[in-house]
Amino acid sequence: MAEQKVHRASTTAPVNIAVIKYWGKRDPSLNLPTNSSLSVTLSQSDLRTHTTASCSALFPADSLLLNAAPQDVSGARTQACFRELRTLRKQLEDSDSSLPKLATLPLKIVSENNFPTAAGLASSAAGFAALVRAIADLYALPASPTELSRIARQGSGSACRSLFGGYVGWATGTEPSGSDSTAYEVAPASHWPSMRALILVVSAEKKGVSSTAGMQTTVATSSLFRARVESVPSRMQQMEAAIRARDFGAFARLTMRDSNSFHATCLDTDPPIFYLNDVSRAAIAAVNGINSAAGAEIAAYTFDAGPNAVIYYLAEHAAAVAGTFKGILGHVQGWEGQRGRAVEDAGAEGATVDSRARKVLEEGVNRVILTGVGEGPISVDEHLVDESGEAVGGR
Amino acid sequence: MAEQKVHRASTTAPVNIAVIKYWGKRDPSLNLPTNSSLSVTLSQSDLRTHTTASCSALFPADSLLLNAAPQDVSGARTQACFRELRTLRKQLEDSDSSLPKLATLPLKIVSENNFPTAAGLASSAAGFAALVRAIADLYALPASPTELSRIARQGSGSACRSLFGGYVGWATGTEPSGSDSTAYEVAPASHWPSMRALILVVSAEKKGVSSTAGMQTTVATSSLFRARVESVPSRMQQMEAAIRARDFGAFARLTMRDSNSFHATCLDTDPPIFYLNDVSRAAIAAVNGINSAAGAEIAAYTFDAGPNAVIYYLAEHAAAVAGTFKGILGHVQGWEGQRGRAVEDAGAEGATVDSRARKVLEEGVNRVILTGVGEGPISVDEHLVDESGEAVGGR
Known part of the structure; x- marks a missing residue:
């Protein structure tokens, strides 16, 4: 019975950390932003969501399991992604009657992150990027990453940028429908592969204001917000030029200024x-x-909607940047991986950081994650749903 | 020998805490601001500078003693005040030959604060206001507080507002000379006498960026600063209207928003x-x-260039506001004074503050100062320089 078959496709998708931040929606239901943004896609060796999309007449209804916990799929954001992808599948099926009729079958999505949820890293970007990519693969859609980014954006704004690897822009667009508010590749990871990121995971005091709620309160009440929005287009241009020219000093200055402005x-x-x-x-x-001691910007901090610091630097400055932090934070988890072993404790060089800041970091940072620029979603053969439709544990 | 005589005049002057902040100079040498500001003058029972200005041919040179420590008087700011006041005295002497020739005599200024310097309260406003007022009295100048505010502004910008009691504006002015950048009374203390202020003195980690240096870096580098400057005129209008109408809710909302914007x-x-x-x-x-529990803005925070909180409230809400803080901070110094005894510990009402914030306050606040709106400079008979010209200890 063909209709009892379980159809499956699996993908992994990366986290991205913006250097020009997305903050504010001009259309909340479509996740259309008030300003363009730009991010670096991080390596999936360190941070990734692994997702299997499956569909079968065996399934009673659409479902989503994340890290073994059932998730609500009735929300408008998840429903928008399902609806858009099913519409595209339906068009395919209508044009080729030999294709199996998948568009109407219930979906079972199973997803796992390879990083602790407690790390406070925004996982919704990788999550929705993986969900959209996996269903698109399940449906064998001929859609480009740009087209899929338009769909993933409706799940979580910044998810659209996780459809690409390397250096990724997200255009604010001008169409009310959002058709031109999509992600685009500024440069592939291979253009500037030496970009590294050190994430300082800070002991969370308690959950702060969610970014979804926070950004719309800013739009509604901040008298300075308009000036920020107006400053972004030229900063985007400068950032794209810095990336094309591999000019880390300019990249760093723009990254820090934009984080501070946000x-x-x-x-x-x-x-x-x-x-x-x-x-x-x-x-x-x-x-x-560190930058003062170096006499140049060799490190750039940026902060999303939480206290964790993401520090970008180039591999050639690993000792001066990551090594200085290892000299202060050698006792915490996260230096064990391949990249961590490659970072020498800068020891006495840690003296470039004043003693009070050292003490606060020692006491307040829980763990570190060492990573770098990486690739976009990757199709994988390891499925989190078995042939009979049961969710199975990942690695 | 008349020229051996020591001429003396003494005054006290108040601290003021702005509710629309001064941040940025359009002319650094004249201390001309980029935007108008507005402050509440605090009671001198709690916070004041006591200054004696004296002059005599006995003195070898101009000198200034603050809290028993000699201060440099050669700086441009102190020199500007001396020069302006001597010029006015000289005009008097030229018009009336019976007057003693004081303008050319060396000045000895002795000054004492009744609050600990370690409290990290900006004392320069009270200091320059007292210095200018005491010398003006010594010289028997017919100058109005407005005229003196123009001079004190050149010593320290916000000092101009300490020449008045109550609710005080400082107009940015448009003249390049600064002649119209002076302080003015929005309303006397008696118009709205129930205004109280609770100052939470926070353990200083270390000296931050000085306001003099910081504000000009903001002017030079912040892309949001212009939007702040443009938002101030309407906020000033609304604040003056709130004070005239004794509308604490509007006063509180404007105060908090302006502090956050700064x-x-x-x-x-x-x-x-x-x-x-x-x-x-x-x-x-x-x-x-506290405001959420009250269902209205009954307390307003504001922060100057440091971590200390100044919390404004009305006497009728002393229990709900100061009492809540006393319930958390009853162990620190500062509740002993007359106003402190009048504040009942709100006890269980302190539960309006979440436990994490309570803990951080308990550990981080060193002392409190309870005060309220007060009067401008007051002439006093107690001199800090004796008849022979020696500095004498104050109370």
């Missing part, structure tokens, strides 16, 4: 939103100390 | 300037909790 508009929100805490401030002081 | 432009400065720390954030959370 958090400034959060502070100007009513009531104010604080994502940076004293540990975040100490990370900023440490980066400033 | 600190947002600090964060948007390159490199970023952080005056707020985790204790400051806890104070903000506490005020938000």
Whole structure:
């Protein structure tokens, strides 16, 4: 009975960390942003979501399992992705009657992250990118990453950027439908492969304001927000030029300024939103100390909607940047991996960081993640749903 | 020998805490601001500078003693005040030959604060206001507080507002000479005498960026600063209207928004300037909790260039506001004074503040100062220089 068959496709998708931040929607239901943004896709060796999309007449209804926990699929964002992908599959089926009729079958999606949820890393970008890519593969859609980014955007805005590897832009677009608000490749990972990222995972005090709620409060109440939005287009141009020219100094200055501008508009929100805490401030002081000692910007901090610091640097400065942090944070988890072993403790060089900032970092950072620029979604043969339709544990 | 005589005049002057902040100079040498500002003058019972200005041919040169420590008087700011006041005295002497010739005599200024320097309260405003007022009295100048505010502004910008009591504006002015950048009374203390202020003195980690240096870096580098400057005129209008109408809710909302806007432009400065720390954030959370529980803005936080919180409230809400803080901070110094005894510990009402914020406040606040709106400079008979010209200890 063909209709009892379980159809499957699996993919992994990466996390991305923006250097020009997305903050504010001009259309909340379509996740259309007030400004363009730009991110670096991080290596899936260190951070990735692994997702299997399956469909079968055996399944009673659409379902989604994330890290073994059932998720609600009735939300508008997940439904929008399912609907868009099924529509594309239906068009294929209508044009070729030999194709199996998958568009109407219930979906079972099973997803796992290879990083602890407690790390406080925004996983929704990788999650929706993997979900959309896996279903598109299941449906054998001829859609390009750009077309899929338009769909993933409706699941989670920044997910659209995780459809590409390397250096990725997301155009704000002008169409009310959002048809031109899609991601695009600024440069592949191979263009500038020496980009590294050190993530300082900060002990979370408690969940702050969610980015979904926070950004719309900023749009509604901040008197400085408009000035930020107006400053982004020229910063985007400069950032794309810096990436094309592999100019790390310019990349670093723009990254830090944009992070500061974003958090400034959060502070100007009513009531104010604080994502940076004293540990975040100490990370900023440490980066400033490292750059001062080097006489150039060799490290760049950026912060999303939480206290974790993401510090970009080039492989050639691993000792001066990651090594300095290893000298302070050698006792925490995360230096064990391949990249961690390659980083020498800068020891006395850690003296470029003032003693108070060292102490706050020692006490406030839980673990580190060492990674670098990486590729976009990758199709894999390891399925998280077996041939009979049961979810199976990943690695 | 008349010229051996020691001429003396003494005054006290108040601290003021702005509710629309001064940040940025359009002319650094004249201390001309980029935007108008507005402050509440605090009671001198709690916070004041006591200054004696004296002059005599006995003195070898101009000198200034602050809290028993000799200060440099050669700086441009102090020199500008001396020069302006001597010029006015000289005009008097030229028009009336019976007057003693004081303009050319060396000045000895002795000054004492009644609050600990370690409290990290900006004392330069009270200091320059007292210096200018005392010399003006010594010289028997017919100058109005407005005229003196023009002179004190050249010593320290915000000092101009300490020439008046109550609710005080400082107009940015348009003249390049600064002649119209003076302070003015929005309303006397008696118009709205129930205004109270609770200052939470936070353990200083270390001296942050000075406001003099910080504000000009903001002007030069923040892309959001212009938007702040443009938003101030309407906020000034609304604040003056709120004060005239004794509308505490509007006063509170404007005060908190302006403080947040100011600190947002600090964060948007390159490199970023952080005056707020985790204790400051806890104070903000506490005020938000108190206001939420009350269902109205009955407390308003504001922060100058440092982590100390100043919380304004009305006497009728002393229990709900100061009492809540006393329930958390009853163990620290500062509740002993008359106003402190009048504040009942709100006890269980402290539960309006979440436990994490309570803990951070308990650990991070060193002492409190309870005060309220007060009068401008007051002439006093107690001199800090004796008849022979020696500095004498104050109380």
